[in-house]
Amino acid sequence: MLAIGCDHGGFELKQVLIDHLKARGVEVKDFGCYSADSVDYPTIAEPVCNAIVGGECEKGILICGTGIGMSLAANKVKGIRAACCENSFSARMSREHNNAHILCLGARVTGPSVAMDMVDAFLDTEFAGGRHANRVNLITEIENK
Numbered sequence: 001m002l003a004i005g006c007d008h009g010g011f012e013l014k015q016v017l018i019d020h021l022k023a024r025g026v027e028v029k030d031f032g033c034y035s036a037d038s039v040d041y042p043t044i045a046e047p048v049c050n051a052i053v054g055g056e057c058e059k060g061i062l063i064c065g066t067g068i069g070m071s072l073a074a075n076k077v078k079g080i081r082a083a084c085c086e087n088s089f090s091a092r093m094s095r096e097h098n099n100a101h102i103l104c105l106g107a108r109v110t111g112p113s114v115a116m117d118m119v120d121a122f123l124d125t126e127f128a129g130g131r132h133a134n135r136v137n138l139i140t141e142i143e144n145k
């Protein structure tokens, strides 16, 4: 199960990505928002992160205007690694090197076709482990201090 959420800035792109994910056969849980009315992005980021930390969902996608606010909020949740990306290479590396749980996208930065490509890269890439596992563990050590 994949968790998805957005604020008003990401609402339209979220609908595009839900359709894309469903066409791929991915099960999606939509944490809102459900209209283009203004909403504060941390209130959406937190339940998406909790669904991942709690094991209900494996990965997530968070969308706001830039992807920045969502990533800042998501990375405050213990155990979450959220990557704000603007291209497919970064989306792929966020999985391969950083074992990111969440891809954060900026709907005012990234168009729908590029965003779909980034989602595919994110979902199709496994964590490489090895030396990268050691580095990710060091991030967790910082979090646990």
Ligand code: RB5
Binding pocket: 007, 008, 009, 010, 041, 064, 065, 066, 067, 068, 069, 070
């Ligand atoms: C909302 O206007 C905007 O600030 C938000 O979508 C996001 O870009 C914040 O990082």
